Amino acid sequence: MNFHHVPVLLQETLEYLKPVPGEIYVDGTLGGGGHSLEILKRIYPSGRLIGIDRDPASIQAASARLIEYSNSFLGIHGNYVDIRNILSELGIITVDGVLLDLGVSSYQLDTPNRGFSYHEDAPLDMRMDTTQDLSAYDLVNGSSQVELSRIIWEYGEERWSKRIAEFIVKNRPIKTTVQLVEVIKKAVPAAARRGGHHPARRTFQALRIAVNQELSLLEEAVRNAVEVLKPGGRLCIISFHSLEDRIVKNIFRSLKEPCTCPPDAPICICKKMPVVDIITRKPVVPKEEEISTNMRARSSKLRVCRKR
Numbered sequence: 001m002n003f004h005h006v007p008v009l010l011q012e013t014l015e016y017l018k019p020v021p022g023e024i025y026v027d028g029t030l031g032g033g034g035h036s037l038e039i040l041k042r043i044y045p046s047g048r049l050i051g052i053d054r055d056p057a058s059i060q061a062a063s064a065r066l067i068e069y070s071n072s073f074l075g076i077h078g079n080y081v082d083i084r085n086i087l088s089e090l091g092i093i094t095v096d097g098v099l100l101d102l103g104v105s106s107y108q109l110d111t112p113n114r115g116f117s118y119h120e121d122a123p124l125d126m127r128m129d130t131t132q133d134l135s136a137y138d139l140v141n142g143s144s145q146v147e148l149s150r151i152i153w154e155y156g157e158e159r160w161s162k163r164i165a166e167f168i169v170k171n172r173p174i175k176t177t178v179q180l181v182e183v184i185k186k187a188v189p190a191a192a193r194r195g196g197h198h199p200a201r202r203t204f205q206a207l208r209i210a211v212n213q214e215l216s217l218l219e220e221a222v223r224n225a226v227e228v229l230k231p232g233g234r235l236c237i238i239s240f241h242s243l244e245d246r247i248v249k250n251i252f253r254s255l256k257e258p259c260t261c262p263p264d265a266p267i268c269i270c271k272k273m274p275v276v277d278i279i280t281r282k283p284v285v286p287k288e289e290e291i292s293t294n295m296r297a298r299s300s301k302l303r304v305c306r307k308r
């Protein structure tokens, strides 16, 4: 299997995680194991890295790539939202660091039959976890027009969401990515397309987020990841679009300032104490050099917090 994925913001992530021999890490988005490999090199031989991915193909590819470190590495097919249960089943209570590198891998995007790409003809699938039932086909062909419009607007910020939803419903059943692209092209006026991104880009992003419940799981996942950190442990999150980054920013803030007392209250009565310190006041973005060699990095943002 040719699992090609260049890890994004790798040096920056390592600088914040600062892995040293003997430490325990969780890579909640193992992918091709690019970040994990560099963490393993630094914690080996006495440290441990648990790599979680919801895509069985990632576990297989990363386990082969990291074979040299198999005494320290364990790959688990699962969802990062379940990090607490996954660790407790392994008898691990707390860890030194957690990494979440959100979204899809280049491998998933570039494997035509996964149905993530609007450049390739494939069945409408878009499941990161190929054992999951719900696919893009089900959403596109089974959702109401109102629901489709909501998904495309909320998760794609697509201003033509209503018209795209209307055209999708009129043209059902839609079985392949190319059929969907054609319907979207009919729905989005030619004048609105000139010079911009591909007209299907936002709708494909929206469907992918909905199929994989990417945003609805994120808040719970961040809170669970913070819970498993040791005092001083770091959580690094790399996001790729503003919807994800906003969620991460807001949860970090609410973990740093959890007090729910009215602003004019003379003393705090809710007694909710800060759980983390935010290490990156502003998100860390890739250097020009990285963007020039890896286009996928261009929209990436890294935010880091440390458990108190």
Ligand SMILES: C[S@@+](CC[C@H](N)C(=O)[O-])C[C@H]1O[C@@H](n2cnc3c(N)ncnc32)[C@H](O)[C@@H]1O
Pocket (backbone or CB within 6 Å): 005, 006, 007, 008, 028, 029, 030, 031, 032, 033, 034, 035, 036, 052, 053, 054, 055, 058, 078, 079, 080, 081, 101, 102, 103, 104, 105, 106, 128, 129, 217
């Ligand atoms: C951007 S890639 C990670 C790439 C990896 N850092 C590397 O260097 O190769 C994101 C990965 O996270 C996985 N993923 C996305 N959401 C997930 C979730 N909720 N639970 C577990 N894995 C998830 C995807 O299947 C994908 O393989």
